[in-house]
Structure formats: structure tokens, C-alpha cells
Amino acid sequence: MAETAENIQVLICTGTGGFASGAQSVINAFEAEFAKQGVEAQVGKRCDIKKTGCRGLCANDVLVDVIIPGQESVTYDFVTAELVPQIVEEHMLKNEPVVKKKAGPYYTQFLEKQQRIIFSRCGTIDAESLDDFIAHRGFTGIKKAVTMKPEEVIEEVKKSGLRGRGGGGFPTGVKWSFCKATPGDHKYLICNADEGDPGAFMDRSVLEGDPYGVIEGMMIASYAIGCKFGYVYCRAEYPLAIKRLQKAIDTCYEKGYLGKNCMGLGFNFDMRIKAGAGAFVCGEETALMASIEGERGMSRPRPPFPAVRGLWGKPTNINNVETFANVSYIFYNGADWFSSIGTEGTKGTKIFALTGKVKHTGLVEVPAGTTMKEVIYDVCGGILNNRKFKAVQAGGPSGGCLPAEALDAEVDYDSLIKAGAMMGSGGLVVMDETTCMVDIARFFLNFTRVESCGKCIPCRIGLKIMLEILERITHGNGREGDIELLESMAYDIKKSSLCGLGQTAPNPVLSTIRYFRHEYEAHIKEKACPSHSCKPLLHFKVIEEKCKKCGICPKVCPVDCIAWEKGQVAVIDRDKCTECTSCYDACRFMAIE
Amino acid sequence: MVNLTIDGKQVTVSKTATIYEAAKEVGISIPVLCYAKKLMPYGACRFCLVQVEQMKGRLIPACTTPVSEGMVVTTISDEIKKVRKTVMEFLLVNHVLDCPVCDKGGECDLQDLAYELESTSNRFEGEKFDLPTDEVNPLIERNMNRCVLCGRCARVCDEVVGYGSYSFINRGFETKIATAYDRGLSCEFCGQCVSMCPVGAILPRPFKFKARPWQLKEVDSVCGYCGNGCTLTLGVLNNKVETIRFNDKIGVNDGNLCVRGRFGYSYVNHDERLTKPLLRKDGELVEAEWDEALQVVADGLANAQKGQGAGILSGARLTNEELFVLKQFAKTLGTQNLDHSGGECYKGVTEGLKETIGISASTGTFPQIEKANVILAIRSDFYETHPVVGMVVNQAIRRNEAKLLVLADKRGKLSKLPGAKTLLTKPGLELDILNAMARVLLDEGLAQTEGVDGIADLQAALANFSPAQVAERTGVSAEQLQAAARQLAGAKNSAILMAYGLPYQGLNKELATAAANLALLAGIPGREGSGLYLCGEKANSQGAIDLGILPQGNGMGAQAMFTAAAAGQLDALYVVGEDPLSSYPDRDRIAKALDKVPFLVVQDLFLSPTAQQADVVLPATSFAEKDGTFTNAERRIQRVRRGISSPGQARADGAILTALAGKLGSSLAFTGPAAIFAEIGKAVPAYATCSFNEIGPQGVVWGGESLQPASRKVVAVAGGSEVEGDFRLVTGSALYHSGTVSTKAKGPMAVLAEPYVELSREDAKALKVADGDLLKVAGNGVELKLKAKVGNRLPKGVLFAPYHFAEAQVNRLYKGEAVIAVKVSK
Numbered sequence A: 001m002a003e004t005a006e007n008i009q010v011l012i013c014t015g016t017g018g019f020a021s022g023a024q025s026v027i028n029a030f031e032a033e034f035a036k037q038g039v040e041a042q043v044g045k046r047c048d049i050k051k052t053g054c055r056g057l058c059a060n061d062v063l064v065d066v067i068i069p070g071q072e073s074v075t076y077d078f079v080t081a082e083l084v085p086q087i088v089e090e091h092m093l094k095n096e097p098v099v100k101k102k103a104g105p106y107y108t109q110f111l112e113k114q115q116r117i118i119f120s121r122c123g124t125i126d127a128e129s130l131d132d133f134i135a136h137r138g139f140t141g142i143k144k145a146v147t148m149k150p151e152e153v154i155e156e157v158k159k160s161g162l163r164g165r166g167g168g169g170f171p172t173g174v175k176w177s178f179c180k181a182t183p184g185d186h187k188y189l190i191c192n193a194d195e196g197d198p199g200a201f202m203d204r205s206v207l208e209g210d211p212y213g214v215i216e217g218m219m220i221a222s223y224a225i226g227c228k229f230g231y232v233y234c235r236a237e238y239p240l241a242i243k244r245l246q247k248a249i250d251t252c253y254e255k256g257y258l259g260k261n262c263m264g265l266g267f268n269f270d271m272r273i274k275a276g277a278g279a280f281v282c283g284e285e286t287a288l289m290a291s292i293e294g295e296r297g298m299s300r301p302r303p304p305f306p307a308v309r310g311l312w313g314k315p316t317n318i319n320n321v322e323t324f325a326n327v328s329y330i331f332y333n334g335a336d337w338f339s340s341i342g343t344e345g346t347k348g349t350k351i352f353a354l355t356g357k358v359k360h361t362g363l364v365e366v367p368a369g370t371t372m373k374e375v376i377y378d379v380c381g382g383i384l385n386n387r388k389f390k391a392v393q394a395g396g397p398s399g400g401c402l403p404a405e406a407l408d409a410e411v412d413y414d415s416l417i418k419a420g421a422m423m424g425s426g427g428l429v430v431m432d433e434t435t436c437m438v439d440i441a442r443f444f445l446n447f448t449r450v451e452s453c454g455k456c457i458p459c460r461i462g463l464k465i466m467l468e469i470l471e472r473i474t475h476g477n478g479r480e481g482d483i484e485l486l487e488s489m490a491y492d493i494k495k496s497s498l499c500g501l502g503q504t505a506p507n508p509v510l511s512t513i514r515y516f517r518h519e520y521e522a523h524i525k526e527k528a529c530p531s532h533s534c535k536p537l538l539h540f541k542v543i544e545e546k547c548k549k550c551g552i553c554p555k556v557c558p559v560d561c562i563a564w565e566k567g568q569v570a571v572i573d574r575d576k577c578t579e580c581t582s583c584y585d586a587c588r589f590m591a592i593e
Numbered sequence B: 001m002v003n004l005t006i007d008g009k010q011v012t013v014s015k016t017a018t019i020y021e022a023a024k025e026v027g028i029s030i031p032v033l034c035y036a037k038k039l040m041p042y043g044a045c046r047f048c049l050v051q052v053e054q055m056k057g058r059l060i061p062a063c064t065t066p067v068s069e070g071m072v073v074t075t076i077s078d079e080i081k082k083v084r085k086t087v088m089e090f091l092l093v094n095h096v097l098d099c100p101v102c103d104k105g106g107e108c109d110l111q112d113l114a115y116e117l118e119s120t121s122n123r124f125e126g127e128k129f130d131l132p133t134d135e136v137n138p139l140i141e142r143n144m145n146r147c148v149l150c151g152r153c154a155r156v157c158d159e160v161v162g163y164g165s166y167s168f169i170n171r172g173f174e175t176k177i178a179t180a181y182d183r184g185l186s187c188e189f190c191g192q193c194v195s196m197c198p199v200g201a202i203l204p205r206p207f208k209f210k211a212r213p214w215q216l217k218e219v220d221s222v223c224g225y226c227g228n229g230c231t232l233t234l235g236v237l238n239n240k241v242e243t244i245r246f247n248d249k250i251g252v253n254d255g256n257l258c259v260r261g262r263f264g265y266s267y268v269n270h271d272e273r274l275t276k277p278l279l280r281k282d283g284e285l286v287e288a289e290w291d292e293a294l295q296v297v298a299d300g301l302a303n304a305q306k307g308q309g310a311g312i313l314s315g316a317r318l319t320n321e322e323l324f325v326l327k328q329f330a331k332t333l334g335t336q337n338l339d340h341s342g343g344e345c346y347k348g349v350t351e352g353l354k355e356t357i358g359i360s361a362s363t364g365t366f367p368q369i370e371k372a373n374v375i376l377a378i379r380s381d382f383y384e385t386h387p388v389v390g391m392v393v394n395q396a397i398r399r400n401e402a403k404l405l406v407l408a409d410k411r412g413k414l415s416k417l418p419g420a421k422t423l424l425t426k427p428g429l430e431l432d433i434l435n436a437m438a439r440v441l442l443d444e445g446l447a448q449t450e451g452v453d454g455i456a457d458l459q460a461a462l463a464n465f466s467p468a469q470v471a472e473r474t475g476v477s478a479e480q481l482q483a484a485a486r487q488l489a490g491a492k493n494s495a496i497l498m499a500y501g502l503p504y505q506g507l508n509k510e511l512a513t514a515a516a517n518l519a520l521l522a523g524i525p526g527r528e529g530s531g532l533y534l535c536g537e538k539a540n541s542q543g544a545i546d547l548g549i550l551p552q553g554n555g556m557g558a559q560a561m562f563t564a565a566a567a568g569q570l571d572a573l574y575v576v577g578e579d580p581l582s583s584y585p586d587r588d589r590i591a592k593a594l595d596k597v598p599f600l601v602v603q604d605l606f607l608s609p610t611a612q613q614a615d616v617v618l619p620a621t622s623f624a625e626k627d628g629t630f631t632n633a634e635r636r637i638q639r640v641r642r643g644i645s646s647p648g649q650a651r652a653d654g655a656i657l658t659a660l661a662g663k664l665g666s667s668l669a670f671t672g673p674a675a676i677f678a679e680i681g682k683a684v685p686a687y688a689t690c691s692f693n694e695i696g697p698q699g700v701v702w703g704g705e706s707l708q709p710a711s712r713k714v715v716a717v718a719g720g721s722e723v724e725g726d727f728r729l730v731t732g733s734a735l736y737h738s739g740t741v742s743t744k745a746k747g748p749m750a751v752l753a754e755p756y757v758e759l760s761r762e763d764a765k766a767l768k769v770a771d772g773d774l775l776k777v778a779g780n781g782v783e784l785k786l787k788a789k790v791g792n793r794l795p796k797g798v799l800f801a802p803y804h805f806a807e808a809q810v811n812r813l814y815k816g817e818a819v820i821a822v823k824v825s826k
């Protein structure tokens, strides 16, 4: 249905977050309410419900916008079906927005420093509607591209300065030109939507909220490089993204946008989705191709690079979801526009997924050059419970952590690497003072050690040994020399591993040692965890100055060994204590060490 | 070519070379563990890391990284040493290190590498692996506690063997190599994974605790089974062949072996080997002294010559030198009745080829098959008859994307290779397909007709072989036929493969002619990179053809000799290295001939069914006990080397023949292989290209890599005819066996111990038979009872029975036809 200024619009988030919070029942409630109240007749306007994609503030789902023509749109958060009659009654019929349920000022703040380009359609258009896509400049990029020679298209992408958003940051135009230069007329295009980085879900949201935008980016690439067939390798754990993308592909085929002579523009492009098995390593391009070929997801040596010998031995170009999404916008607005955003080395915007101890978790899109501090404090409202910030892990299991003193690092491939982290795919895990940095390193190692494909010795065995050393340290069995041993082996593993997984897996260890060496030392020498987070190192003693005498811990103690009286500091009887950690978990003031 | 610098040395190598290969060229050895010359680059172990000036900041795997112009490589530095040592420490943390009892100890790459890196201590600790060993099958033991996950076993089984036994399972540290469902190995037991495993994780069970590697004497020789001529290495201790090893460095066929070559050696040491001559006295065969036995033979043969004459029949596992002496001996004896198994089984093949291309040999070499773009395999499943050529085909497909066309009556392993197109026809109708393909080439103007004689006649004779007509008769669609013909003609390099052997006698000449016609029209013979391949059943089949072990003058060939003997018209038969009663078609006729012939001499390793009928039995020697040459199916003359001495008083064929000649008053002498080889050169010019001692590890290919045909003439061949009836039986070779001698070898017998008849699932269902049930197979007036083997290789209505097992007497049913109509019941 075309958008008209006359209609009242209700935008409901139907991203994975939205659905998880009950978007479907909210939609049903709106529809039921419209019918029950005869809303359209009463207000004399059509009421459209739009099922949008993710808007970024997933923790506050279900997000609903009510847009009455001529008025500013009003955003509600935490909307439930029960709330709907009130919104309809007061806001839509009486034109009195339900102020108490409106998203607070944090929402405006959340949006203020963002520059939502890739996300400009996510959360505003109906994700499943081709018409809505077209009404929002959809497919104008490919139409513009085909007026240029393929070589010129690649030049344009080079000029834009776009670098791959999958983690490596390789200049996209240059990558395309490699694949184009390889002889042969059977070439493949792959969109990497594996997104195995724990806590990251940027690509999922883009696919759910703007599937056509990704298809368009791929069409432009296929035209430029000369790929006749494309795969979207999407992890099977993203059913909604797969469903929406499949629907979009089907629609494109129906309308002649894909297939032979796409849109009548004179080139052929077929595409299909390949659901991945959910292994982190399958995001690595050579393992990904092996997986599409039906083999075990195991990395292969490069060279030969995919551009020369890729999928089924044919030249192949692989880019990330967000990269393709960017391409569409470069062709809507031009390379000059794109390269005017960002820093010298990093152009355009980058989407981040914020998780951890930050007030507003979710997805944010900021122009390159924004500092980490701005992302965490200005956009996401700072640290949860007003605790002290300790570090932010950028780049997931491949990345590193940045402490407070490094928070001025900008969103920029090079400056993040210089600071000891990396852009990666865009996962940011925010940690506060209660997080033990040795334990964080152990957490990521535990992830990569399991996800290693097992092919090469340093990654397969080295990571396991590294994890065992970290476990030993967090259990209070650290030894003199462990830090040096970790550093030495980390270096060798990075140098000798076959693929990016092993080459980067030791990063969390190295960066935590770099910035938080003292925490390692405390564990090893004093057998103490400064953040009181490593349970085996707890002393089960109440810190008098910290105890707020709240009386919660005695209630949870299963063996009744905590003595407490109103107004008194609690005392734990160490003889009776079984070290079950119930009291530790229960204490909100971190008063038990 | 590309120029680069490695450790300061200038190197110029081909642009496809890797850094590792380039370094090797200038004598710099980079440590490797997962690398194997014949496998595709893999890059798993990371021991080969080097530094490259142009790729700073990283270490570069030498085994997978191709060279590039101007590259500056450093193969050893403190940094490289440190990283390699760390990787070794990682590897040794959990490895069991039970070297004292590990059969690999002493030739283990892991030991050697740890030694080279001086890994004396380990900064890391961890638990030793404790996984169960896989000892489910009798030939190969897998001990995953010693596995270093180099993937070589999985890769060779996939990339070369084409079987695909192994796969990686689990992730991270728990990754391991597993068989299907982790149930234990059950495969075709070629032992290629044993050869490839750099450590003691995959070992030959028959060799367990037999010898330390350094105690073994290694003797490079040639496999004594089929005509592929694979180099194999005898591992000898105390005059006993304890194991067969491979030579992938300089050996023929890259060190690849099949189950027969790898595990089929034990017949050499078999305790039933004949050790003394036997003489029939009072109806019994009793041991005798050589002198007496030889005298009896000499007298017997001389007597026969005075009467209706004697005939000599040889096998094709004698060396060229022995065959040459045999031919001399026939002359000495004065008989023209001479033949070898070829006379029986593939005379037609040689004749067909002679008429068309003027030579009776393959025109190319195996390495060219690996580079071919299109391969057409006719009739036989090469993986069964010539397993290592099957592997070459597999490599051509996997490495060079060759297209494979299989023209056969069953879907064997070749048909399962990636992209293989099977032209599945009814048995006996392969000819029609070849004719139709020739017709397509002619009709579509794709044929090379210039300089080819007989085109017009052929064209006329192919009137009834339009693709549509042939499709009707054979069930292979016209489109498939056309596509296949076009593919063959359009390829840059093509190969046509044909196998021959005792069980493939029917329509032999016709098939060879039709194949040669097609080859000529596609411009294959003599074209660099392309070839028509004729693969013989026995180790020296080609040598026997080359040396002309065939009827001399008006003499009788094998068939004629048996017919004459059965009719009481031959007075003596001297059978050398062959068991016709068990292996020749039409057993009843052979039995009658052996029964009737007044004087029968058999020279063999075992008291075979034929030998049991003999008047004199002479104990001969196996390939492991003699020096000489074999000529393989590529025309490659190779050195056979003696590894052990013969049991008891057994003597080499050449020595026996010359001794006999002596008794006959001749001065014929076995002057040693080198001298006789030189003699051969005088009689057979192709063999004059080199001296015996010049034959290197790769042998010498007579006529060169690409043999020019002596003539180019296409000759019309009639089509085959379908055999009526519900069931058709074909016989042939089974993968695990070769001729009859492999039934005396423990390895092949451990895998396939019994005769059987194979049938399709569909037929089995209809007949209500299950695997192992006894089936009655009747035809040609004979009924056999054979165990059923149900599989999905055969189409409905077709049965297959291998011919190796003497006791099954399949050759009573099989009388030399391409296909036999049979009745089958439970």
C-alpha cells in the first residue's frame, strides 16, 4: 500500500526483538481495536499498520510509532497488547498521546548522535513490502549502476572508500576488481550473513528490516563483477531473516527483478539462500565456501584467494551483509557523498551491537570518527546501575578490550587496531567494575577453542592449552611465569594459525594483559580476584565498609551460616559455609569478597 | 618461469611451484608434516612456515603458497624456529609417545621433526589421549592416539583413491578423523592411507611387531599382479617379505598401490609353495630330484616332438628375459606351438589394434591420463581390474576437472566419481555405442578423416548405427550418445581406456577395433597428451605381446592346442606359470585336454588344479625372487628386483628352461638378465633403446611418451547382439584379486575369501534372496551354486561372478562369450 500523507500510520517493530517481546499480539490488538472502535470511520482516515524491522533499541521492544498526519511521530516503548486500547482510545481517537508510555528522552538521545543510513529503512518501512522499498528509493541504485560500465561501477565503489564490514576492512572496490580481473565467465557472488560473533546481530537486523536493500547491493556487485549466481550464506539460527529474505527473493523473481535479464536491465543474476550450520568458523570465507560445497566447514589456505579460485573452484567475491547494504546507498547518493562521511581511512557509518553493562543495549549506527566514549555514554546512556566503566570489548572473540583511558579511540579501522582492539563485525561488550578481565579473556577463549575447526595445530591445541592456563589462573592456581607464557604462546598462535580465527583468537588475552596486567598478577600472586568475580577466589567474607546491612544474604544462605541483625553488618561463619556463592550472587552491593 | 631468492640463493621455477617445491629444487629442505607430494595443498600443520620479505608481519606456509616473481624467502630465523618449536610442543602435549612399541618408530615424521627441532622440553602440560584403537578389520589398524590430524589419510582416500572412508568429526581440540558412524574401518583396503600416514596412527596389521623399520631390507621392484606396473618396495627381513612399502618419491605411479599390491604379498612366503620337483609315479605325484625331473621332462618333450608334437603355454607374469628364453627354448625343442594367456584371452584385442593403428600397445602413458580433459573408459571398471589407473582417472577429475564417460554394463566405482556420465548398456552392446559415437563424429563433421583409410567403408557400415537406432537397442539415449561423442572430439586431450584379461574374452577383437576407430576419428592416437590405452591383466602382459610369445609360423595357439590335445592330437603340453584349468574359459574343455594329453608338465609356484593333473611339476619362483624386467600397460620397461631367495629347491623359470635345453643338448644359457635384455633388443628393436642397467626408477617407455600409430585405418565392425532371457551373467575381475594367485595371499583373502555371484537389489527382492544365500545359476548346460552378494552396482537382470576362485568353477559356465544367458533360482 502506498504511503500517503493522509493515512495514520502505526509502525510496529517486527524484528526478532519485537517478536520476542510480543509484536504479534500487539499487531493483533491494534487490528482488533481498529475494528472494534471503527477507528477509520471515526477519524476519517485510513489507519495503516506497518511491520517494520529493527529500530535498534531492542531491549525496549515492542516499539511502536504512531504517526498522525501533520503531527510529529510519537514513539512508545515496552508496548504490550494490554496497552493498545489505551493508545488507540487516547492518542488516535482523542489525539492525546499517552505521555506516560512514551519512550523517554533517552530515545531521542539514543538517536541523536547516530546517523542511520543503512538503518534508514529499517524501522520505517514495511520490511516485507516491495512497494514500500521502491517508494524509499529502492532499486534506484542498480538502475543508476547499469547506466555505467561495470568498470565504472567498480571505480565508483573504490572512490567511495567503502571497506568491508565483515571484519577485515578490505576495500570493497578493490576486492571486486580482483574478481573481475580473473578470467572466466562462471563467477559467484556470496553475501556473508553467518554472523557468528556472540552478541552481534547487525546483519540479522539489516536482513530482517531491509532485505531488498541487500539484494540490490548484490545486484550491483553482480553487474559490476559479472557474477551470474549469488548465495546468501545465513546462519540457520536466523529464521526470521531467512524468511523475509526468501520472501523478498521470491517476489523479485516474480516481478522479474532477478533471474534472466534482471528488471530488463540486460544482465542475469540468480540468487538463493544457503542456511549455515551455525559454526563460527563458517563465517570465515574459505570455510564458508567449503560449507556451501557441502563439505565440513574447515578453512583452506589462501592463496588461492576466492577471487581467483573460490566456490567450486570458480572466481568468487564475498562481502558482508552490511557491505552490500552500503553499496546500495552509495549508488543512491554517489561516492562523493559517501566519502564525505567518516574519517580519512574509514568512510561511511558503522553499525554496532552493544551488549553488557550498558544502559541501552541494542544496535546503533554511527558515522566513522565517533569516539567509543560517545557511543557508550551519549548514545547508549552510559553504564548500567551507574557503576564504574571498566572496559569495552570491541570486535568480539577476535578483538580486544579498551579501558577507560582508551575510550577516545574513534570508530575507525586503524585507530581501533592501534588501541589494541578491532572494528570486527561490530560487537561491543561493555564491562563494568564487577567484570574480571581474566575471566573475560577466559570467556572468549572458551568460545574460540570450541569453535576452532580443528585443522591447524596452533589453533586446535594451542587455544585449548591457553584456556587451561586461564582457567588455572581464575581458579587460583596461577603460577609465576604464566603471564609471560600466555604472551609468548599467544604470539606464536597468532603467527602460525591458518585462518583468521586462530590468528585473532589470542587477542582478548593479549589486550587484557596489556591493559589489566595487574588483575592477572593479583590472581596469580595474591590468589585474589580484584573484581570479586572469580568464584573460586572468593573468601566469603563481608566487607564491612561495603555492607549496607540490607539483610538479603542470610535469607538466601541454604545452610544458615550468615548472622545478621537489623542495622548490623552481616557475618559469615566460614566453618559452616559451603561456598555455594548464593550470598555473593544475592548481594547487590558487592560487599562479599 | 618465476625467479625468486630463497635464503640468498637464486631459484628459477615454474610459476605453479610452491615455495616448498622451489626450496627443494635448490636443496633447501623446509620441515613439513601435513604436506604430501601427491596431495593437494592443505596447510594444516604449520611446520613449514617461512618469512617472505614481501609479506611482512606474517609467517607464510611454504607448502601452500605459490612462488611469485622477485619473492625473497627466508626459511630459517629465530622467529621461525620459535614458532615451529611451539607448534611441536603443542603437538606433543597430548601425543602418547609410545615409540618403543609403535611400528612407526624409526621412520616416523613426528619423531624426525621433533629431533630436528631439538624439542627437548615442553612448557605445556595436558593429558595424554586415550582413545580406543580400531582393529575391526584384519589389515589396517588405526590408533588415533598417535594421530596428528594432518588429514593425509582422508585426503588420499578422497583425492586419489576416490573411496572417501574418512572424515573429520567434532570441532576444536576434540576434532578427530573418523570412519562412517565411527564404526571402524571397512573399505577397499588399498592401504594408501597407511602409506600416507606420517606417524603410527594407521598401520598395516599383518606387519605388527614383525620388524623395526631399520631392520628391513628395502628392495624396489614392480608389483607382480596387474599390468599397471606400480613400483612397490619389498620390506625384507630374514629372507622373508614382511611387508610391502611404497615409493612416492621416484616410483612409478607415484607410489600408489591397490589392495593386491599392498597386501597381496604373502603368497610369496606361503607354506604351500612348491619346493621340490614332483614326478608322477604309480599315479601319485612324488618328490624328485631336479636332475631326474628335468630328464623326464626333456625326454617327454623330445618324444612328443617325434610324434604329434608338443606345445608350450606360458603365463604373463614371467619376466621379459624369461619369456625370451622360453621362446628360444621352443625353438630348441623345435615346436611352433607357443602361446601365452593372451592367445586365449586377448588375441582379438591385439589383432584389432594391429589392423587399425598398426600396433598392439597403448599409445600414451598414465601421467597423460591425469592431464586428459575427457576420458572414456570402455567395458571394464578400471577400479576393479586396474585400480591404480582408476586412481589416475580420479585424480584427473579432481585436480584437472576432467570429464569421465563410462561405457559399461554396470555402475562400478568409476561411475560414482564426481561428474561421471555412465552410458549404461546391456552387456554385449558396448560395440553398438562405440559405433554410434563414431557415426556422430562422421555425421557432424567432427571426425578427423584426413590420412585415415577406410572412411567410406566405415560410413557405409554405420548405416544402422544412428544415435536413435542405437538408443533403441541399448537403452542409452541418443542425446547422451551425441553429447559423449562431441565431448570426446572437442577435448584438447582425451583418453580412451580398455582393459583385457582372461575373463574378458568375448567380442574382444570387435571392441578393440571399434575403440580404435573412435580413437582415430577423434584424432587420439599419437597426439601429444591424448592416448588409447590398452591395459593388460597381468604384470607382463605387454612384454609377452612385445616379445611375440605367440604361435610361431603355422604353429598352434592356446585355443588350438587345447582343442588338439582334447582330440588326442597333441602329445605334450608344457604349461609355465599359468593355471588354465581354473582360469581359462570352458573348464570342461580344458579338463578334457589335460586329461587326454599324454605328457603334461606344469611349472608353477603352487600345486594348482592344473598342476595336480601333471606328469611332472617343476617348482618356480615368484616375482620377489628374481631379477629382470616387466613391461607395463604404458610400454614402460621396469626393473624387477630379487628381494629374497626361493624356498627349497624352487628355481627361476629362466634357469629351469636353460637346464632343460641343456638336457636337450642345446647350449642355450641363462646368461643373466642384463645380457638377455641386450639379446631381446636385437630381436625386438623397441627394446634396444637402452641397456638393462640404464633402466631407472621410472623405467623406460619404449616408443616414447606418445607412440605414433603405424597405420591409420578404420575398419567396420558389426554390432553386438543382445542375449535373450531374464538373466545375463558376466564374469570378470574383482577388485581384491588378480588371476588366481591372489587367492593364495592372506591380504586379499582377508577381504574377499569366497566366490560369489553379485546381483541387483531389485533382482534380489524378486528372487527373495539376501546377502549370503545360496543361488543356483544355470546356463550353458551347467549349474553352479554361488553365494549371493546383493548390491546396487548392477542393473536389473545382470549378474556378475568373479573368476578367481578355482573351487567355484565359474569357467564351467563361462566359455568365452561376452555375456551368458542364465537361469537363476534359490
Ligand SMILES: Cc1cc2nc3c(=O)[nH]c(=O)nc-3n(C[C@H](O)[C@H](O)[C@H](O)COP(=O)(O)O)c2cc1C
Binding pocket: A163, A164, A165, A166, A167, A168, A169, A170, A172, A175, A192, A193, A194, A195, A196, A197, A280, A281, A282, A283, A284, A285, A286, A318, A319, A320, A321, A323, A324, A425, A499, A500, A501
Ligand atoms: C573466524 C571468522 C569468522 C568470520 N565471520 C564472519 C561473519 O560472520 N560475517 C562476515 O561478514 N564476515 C566474517 N568473517 C570475515 C570473512 O572471512 C570475510 O572477510 C568477509 O565476509 C568479507 O566481507 P567484507 O569484505 O564485506 O568485509 C569472519 C572471519 C573469520 C576469520
Ligand code: SF4
Binding pocket: A281, A298, A299, A451, A452, A453, A454, A455, A456, A457, A459, A460, A497, A498, A499, A500, A501, A502, A503
Ligand atoms: S586457525 Fe583454527 S579455525 Fe582456522 S583453520 Fe586453524 S584450526 Fe581451523
Ligand code: SF4
Binding pocket: A542, A546, A547, A548, A549, A550, A551, A552, A553, A554, A564, A569, A570, A586, A587, A588, A589, A590, A591, A592
Ligand atoms: S547482602 Fe550484602 S549488603 Fe546485604 S547484608 Fe549481605 S553482605 Fe551486607
Ligand code: SF4
Binding pocket: B095, B096, B097, B098, B099, B100, B102, B103, B104, B105, B106, B108, B109, B110, B111, B146, B199, B200, B201
Ligand atoms: S607415531 Fe611416532 S612419535 Fe608417535 S608413538 Fe609412534 S613413533 Fe612415536
Ligand code: SF4
Binding pocket: B140, B153, B156, B157, B161, B163, B164, B165, B166, B185, B187, B188, B189, B190, B191, B192, B193, B194
Ligand atoms: S585403505 Fe584405501 S580405501 Fe581404505 S581408508 Fe585407506 S585409503 Fe581409503
Ligand code: SF4
Binding pocket: B146, B147, B148, B149, B150, B151, B152, B153, B154, B177, B196, B197, B198, B199, B201, B202
Ligand atoms: S591418521 Fe595419520 S594420516 Fe590420518 S590425519 Fe592422523 S596422522 Fe594424518
Ligand code: SF4
Binding pocket: B223, B224, B225, B226, B227, B228, B229, B230, B256, B257, B258, B259, B260, B261, B262, B386, B387, B388, B389, B738
Ligand atoms: S595390482 Fe596393479 S594396480 Fe594394484 S598395485 Fe599391483 S600393479 Fe598396481
Ligand code: FES
Binding pocket: A013, A014, A015, A016, A017, A018, A053, A054, A055, A056, A057, A058, A059, A061, A063, A205
Ligand atoms: S528488534 Fe525491535 S528494535 Fe531491534
Ligand code: FES
Binding pocket: B031, B032, B033, B034, B035, B042, B043, B044, B045, B046, B047, B048, B049, B061, B062, B063, B064
Ligand atoms: S607442511 Fe605446510 S602446513 Fe603442513
